[in-house]
Amino acid sequence: MSSTAVEPRGWFKALLHVNGWLVYIFFYAPIILLVVFSFSASRNVGVWGGFTFEWYGEFWDSQATRDSLWNSVQIAVLSTLISVVLGTMAALALERFTFRGHRVFDALLYLPIIIPDVTMAVMLLLFFAQFFDVINAVFGTDLRKGFSSIVLSHIAFNISFVSVVVRARIAGMESRLEEAAMDLYATRWQAFRYVTVPQILPGILGGGLLAMTLSLDDVVITQFVTGPGWTTLPVYVFGLIRKGVTPLINAVSVVMLLGSVTLVALSILADRARSVGDT
Amino acid sequence: MTTPAVELKGITKRFGAVVAVDSIDLEIADGEFFAMLGPSGCGKTTTLRMVAGLDFPTEGSLKIFGDEVGTLPPNKRPVNTVFQNYALFPHMTVLQNVAFGLKMQGVDKSAAASQAREMIELVQLGGLEDRKSSQMSGGQQQRVALARALVNHPKVLLLDEPLGALDLKLRQEMQGELKRLQRELGISFVFVTHDQEEALTMSDRIAVMHEGQLLQVGSPEEIYEHPVNRFVADFIGQTNLLEGTIEDSATVCLANGVRVKATSSYSTGAKVALSLRPERAHLSMRGDGASDGSSIDGVIERMTYLGNARVYSVRLDWMEVEVREENRPGAALYEPGTEISIHWDPGAVWVVADS
CATH class of the missing domain: 3.40.50.300 (P-loop containing nucleotide triphosphate hydrolases)
Incomplete structure (x- = not known):
């Protein structure tokens, strides 16, 4: 028996090659087009009118785009920080301890990943409509639709994603390491600080970058729960399309694309750091 | 203390x-x-x-x-x-x-x-x-x-x-x-x-x-x-455990009715097992040794060659046991089917409760 896979031959092999190329074209042609036309001087999207940086300039000059970008960044950073802490705690609880309702909690934590965005958006909208007044009355807070509701919504779905990523990392970590630390006179907190955290850090970083990407990209949920003055960049772009597509959208999209690619690249690097640390 | x-x-x-x-x-x-x-x-x-x-x-x-x-x-x-x-x-x-x-x-x-x-x-x-x-x-x-x-x-x-x-x-x-x-x-x-x-x-x-x-x-x-019971005798080293009953403080009646000498403090009639380590048993042609209460008859079933020793599997009336003979120059060889006696030094066996 040969250990290598059966090598395809002749026309079959050629078809496989074509298939591969088609997939790549399908994936990347729109992205390439987007990037190319973001430098097009023509006002009509899809018509090449010579090279220009005009749209990027307009993007930067427009108060509305700059504001929405800044909104997006603030929301992404804050919701990521909070969901990383909560998601990691949930992951630790589920992976290291058994308690009443463990399975229910486990299943519920996956829900935000599974249910459609629109459903989640409507749920959250209802929730904020019903309960912000109550919460504000009870706790004396000043929650209103806008920044707080968007951040809370993003935390709500990001906790799930963070905890899934961190859990995978904890599951791969030997639980005896914590025991070994405590055997070597570490308190529970010290064992966590000096052994658990460094071990699961790549997972926390990866989960955080994923959360940030999701927060920066979200349109549906954000659009439902946003309030006056809190338009995020993707929501803004979506709004622009309704007024008619201009190459400005292309430029904004390229900026967002760059941001996403950077975050994904960083999370891959974090992932690589983890495998290097293991071998 | x-x-x-x-x-x-x-x-x-x-x-x-x-x-x-x-x-x-x-x-x-x-x-x-x-x-x-x-x-x-x-x-x-x-x-x-x-x-x-x-x-x-x-x-x-x-x-x-x-x-x-x-x-x-x-x-x-x-x-x-x-x-x-x-x-x-x-x-x-x-x-x-x-x-x-x-x-x-x-x-x-x-x-x-x-x-x-x-x-x-x-x-x-x-x-x-x-x-x-x-x-x-x-x-x-x-x-x-x-x-x-x-x-x-x-x-x-x-x-x-x-x-x-x-x-x-x-x-x-x-x-x-x-x-x-x-x-x-x-x-x-x-x-x-x-x-x-x-x-x-x-x-x-x-x-x-x-x-x-x-x-x-x-x-x-x-x-x-001196293992305390069957499990310990069996777990530590290798041993043959021959079931029997206590006849008196110096005799055990094995399952096939053969009486062998073995001192123990178990009460008469108690079900016991006699632990006989493979390296403490020896083989001889049947009839060569006197039946002195430290032997039992059997038939060679097969032999495993270990280099420094040979391990014989011997079929008794009701079970199979192993006997280990050191591979010394001139050591006797027994073919499968040979009728032999297994014998041992008095004191080489140990009685454990059969539980």
Whole structure:
């Protein structure tokens, strides 16, 4: 028996090659087009009118785009920080301890990943409509639709994603390491600080970058729960399309694309750091 | 009486409905090399973990040098553990691993480093301080794990299957090394193993466990020569267990009616098994030896050649036994089918309860 896979031959092999190329074209042609036309001087999207940086300039000059970008960044950073802490705690609880309702909690934590965005958006909208007044009355807070509701919504779905990523990392970590630390006179907190955290850090970083990407990209949920003055960049772009597509959208999209690619690249690097640390 | 290093009284550990350790009484003296031996799942590791503080007993009293430690967390106990598969911290260097315990105890950084370096020398890993633990071989990781535990000067060192992951040659080398370290440091080493040979060669005393029960505690000789029951006789070394009944204090009537001499204190009529070690039995052609109460007839079934010995499987009336003949020049050869007698020196057999 040969250990290598059966090598395809002749026309079959050629078809496989074509298939591969088609997939790549399908994936990347729109992205390439987007990037190319973001430098097009023509006002009509899809018509090449010579090279220009005009749209990027307009993007930067427009108060509305700059504001929405800044909104997006603030929301992404804050919701990521909070969901990383909560998601990691949930992951630790589920992976290291058994308690009443463990399975229910486990299943519920996956829900935000599974249910459609629109459903989640409507749920959250209802929730904020019903309960912000109550919460504000009870706790004396000043929650209103806008920044707080968007951040809370993003935390709500990001906790799930963070905890899934961190859990995978904890599951791969030997639980005896914590025991070994405590055997070597570490308190529970010290064992966590000096052994658990460094071990699961790549997972926390990866989960955080994923959360940030999701927060920066979200349109549906954000659009439902946003309030006056809190338009995020993707929501803004979506709004622009309704007024008619201009190459400005292309430029904004390229900026967002760059941001996403950077975050994904960083999370891959974090992932690589983890495998290097293991071998 | 000096205070025992470790003292267990009525220690029981239950996990839900499962009784992992069933009311154990045990004393381990200071400076002793002590083995806890048994098949997997017998409760030996759970017992060790309770001494370390990684599990807490459900019932009973656990003392270390006279101090009750039953529910103290592991970081409050003067013991350290060498874990199965070592559990070295992968993100730390060898030096950081070894210095970890000192750091946690608040030892000043440079003092901790120099003590750790000394200990790394002692386990013969000098020069490898800055390696990551994942870059070390199994044997080296074992030494790092030892150094990491010993640098804290524990009053008792606990070792959980310390040599299990090593290949045979390295294992033998480390056995010698562990004995040397234990003699030099003069503290008790308590180690858990399922390998009876390892337990016999290394320990001052052995505790044999089975299904959560402590069956027997004694020196390797006591355990090998005078096992308390069938299980211990069978688990330690190899043996043939010939069922029979006690006829009087000096005679056992075997299952086929043959009477053999064997002293025991079991009452008449008690069901027992006669333990006859393969290396203590000898073969001769039938009729050559006198029937003196230290022999039984059988037929050669097959022979296994081991190089330094031949092991004969001999069919008796109701069972098969093994006899080991050393491969000396001129040693007699018996073909399968040969009618022979197995005989032994009086006192070579041992009676155990058949339960």
